[in-house]
Amino acid sequence: MKITLQQRKNKELEVIILYPELTQQVKEIVGYLRTNDTCIVVKEGMERRLINVHEIYYVESLERKTFVYTKDQVYRAEKKLTQLKKELAIYGFVLVSRACLLNLNHLKSVESIFNSRLEGMLENGEKISISRTYAYQIKQYFEGGH
Amino acid sequence: MKERIERRIMFTMMITLITILWQFLLDGITENDYANFKIVFSIFLFITIYSVTERIITYYIQFNFLLQKVLLFVSFMGLFRGVGWVFGWHMPHSFDQWISAVIAVVPIYIIWYFIDLRNARKIARDINLQIKKREEEQSKL
Numbered sequence: 001m002k003i004t005l006q007q008r009k010n011k012e013l014e015v016i017i018l019y020p021e022l023t024q025q026v027k028e029i030v031g032y033l034r035t036n037d038t039c040i041v042v043k044e045g046m047e048r049r050l051i052n053v054h055e056i057y058y059v060e061s062l063e064r065k066t067f068v069y070t071k072d073q074v075y076r077a078e079k080k081l082t083q084l085k086k087e088l089a090i091y092g093f094v095l096v097s098r099a100c101l102l103n104l105n106h107l108k109s110v111e112s113i114f115n116s117r118l119e120g121m122l123e124n125g126e127k128i129s130i131s132r133t134y135a136y137q138i139k140q141y142f143e144g145g146h
Numbered sequence: 147m148k149e150r151i152e153r154r155i156m157f158t159m160m161i162t163l164i165t166i167l168w169q170f171l172l173d174g175i176t177e178n179d180y181a182n183f184k185i186v187f188s189i190f191l192f193i194t195i196y197s198v199t200e201r202i203i204t205y206y207i208q209f210n211f212l213l214q215k216v217l218l219f220v221s222f223m224g225l226f227r228g229v230g231w232v233f234g235w236h237m238p239h240s241f242d243q244w245i246s247a248v249i250a251v252v253p254i255y256i257i258w259y260f261i262d263l264r265n266a267r268k269i270a271r272d273i274n275l276q277i278k279k280r281e282e283e284q285s286k287l
Contacts, residue, residue: 110273112266135269142276
């Protein structure tokens with residue numbers, strides 16, 4: 001892959017991707033670029049703020065409330081997990097259990113644990129339980145079958 | 147989970163319906179056919195009840211492996227006993243017979259567990275390989 005950088009002063013940042021075929025690699029690059037430009041609304045106490053999708057490690061649903069986890073912060077999301085699942089699918093977010101949506105860009109490794117379950121290690125050292133049913137979806141995602 | 151249970155119930159109902167229709171289409175229900183139908187129906191009923199129970203138990207008690215397996219086993223035997231009682235099967239009734247039944251089932255659980263564990267390790271290995279591949283591609287960039 002050839003990368004060309006060109007400086008154009010006083011112009012908006014623009015990324016042009018020239019590709020022979022729309023492969024998985026191209027889609028991933030597009031997805032990555034989009035994450036740098038996409039934010040979701042979360043609550044921090046009484047305040048609302050925007051966080052970049054790229055910052056999110058995983059989203060969890062607990063007692064009908066949705067929580068967004070970043071590297072070292074937890075926020076409450078306004079949307080439901082099912083809504084976020086649809087919206088964030090293109091950015092590498094995959095369901096890893098009934099109530100957890102994981103950003104695969106922050107997944108460091110996976111190992112099998114007791115009870116034939118899987119455990120995912122994230123970049124911040126946090127561990128996430130992965131259901132066997134959803135492990136196949138992760139595999140498919142990496143293999144480009146999503 | 148709700149969808150899965152519904153799917154399993156629907157599957158059983160469909161099989162039962164097909165069995166009934168098949169019996170009718172052949173030559174009406176004779177006493178012998180009715181007995182066969184009862185066996186087929188009870189097997190599917192048992193599979194449905196067992197799988198639904200398994201899903202419910204796995205859903206709520208997934209944090210404790212031992213408790214989950216014990217409950218599964220108890221529900222399995224209990225349901226089998228219940229269905230057997232309804233349809234007049236010969237079921238183990240003495241303590242020795244129950245012990246024999248337990249001894250027969252335990253190796254199946256152990257074999258199933260190790261097969262399942264091996265599959266889980268394979269999935270983990272495949273995912274790790276993909277992650278490594280992705281990291282290599284990113285480092286090239």
